[in-house]
Amino acid sequence: MRPLEFPYEKDRAHNAALWLLHRHGMQLDLMKMLKLVFLADLKHLLTFERPIVGGTYKAMTFGPVAHELYNDMKADFSFVFDPPYTIKAASPVNEAFLSESDINALRSVDDTYGSMDGFALSAITHKFSLWANHRVNAPIPYEDFFLDIPSEHRQHLGIDMDGEDRALLLEILQDRQETWAMLR
Numbered sequence: 001m002r003p004l005e006f007p008y009e010k011d012r013a014h015n016a017a018l019w020l021l022h023r024h025g026m027q028l029d030l031m032k033m034l035k036l037v038f039l040a041d042l043k044h045l046l047t048f049e050r051p052i053v054g055g056t057y058k059a060m061t062f063g064p065v066a067h068e069l070y071n072d073m074k075a076d077f078s079f080v081f082d083p084p085y086t087i088k089a090a091s092p093v094n095e096a097f098l099s100e101s102d103i104n105a106l107r108s109v110d111d112t113y114g115s116m117d118g119f120a121l122s123a124i125t126h127k128f129s130l131w132a133n134h135r136v137n138a139p140i141p142y143e144d145f146f147l148d149i150p151s152e153h154r155q156h157l158g159i160d161m162d163g164e165d166r167a168l169l170l171e172i173l174q175d176r177q178e179t180w181a182m183l184r
């Protein structure tokens with residue numbers, strides 16, 4: 001079976017980050033923003049069968065990071081880094097790049113976790129098997145997003161799936177991507 005792949009959606013990813021930054025007064029701690037994006041991606045993947053951002057996730061020291069988004073933010077004029085670790089929005093959010101479900105997932109995650117600092121969010125992500133099973137800087141396969149999610153965070157994220165349901169959804173997504181690959 002081929003690994004699950006979700007292409008990096010640069011415009012959607014940038015606007016998801018900008019959406020969070022605008023909601024927080026145009027700036028956030030970088031770690032906090034990256035953890036909120038991860039949690040929204042996890043919620044969206046398990047609810048709507050695709051992540052918001054897509055691309056590659058890496059297991060970094062402080063938890064999972066959307067690798068392409070992180071690299072893009074360092075080079076894109078839509079974002080300004082204010083040393084040492086604050087990121088600021090330098091352009092307006094364009095919600096046309098975000099679906100209603102993207103915005104709802106971002107809002108839900110931000111409503112639940114947005115008052116926490118980056119270190120608290122990092123500690124939460126360290127409880128997820130998808131981070132704990134990988135060494136630092138290793139890619140995290142999307143299959144691992146379907147591993148054990150601590151029960152209190154399943155509830156906070158509104159993910160009403162047990163392990164069997166997540167395994168079934170993973171199998172469906174793998175079959176779907178395999179079929180699309182054969183049709184190309």
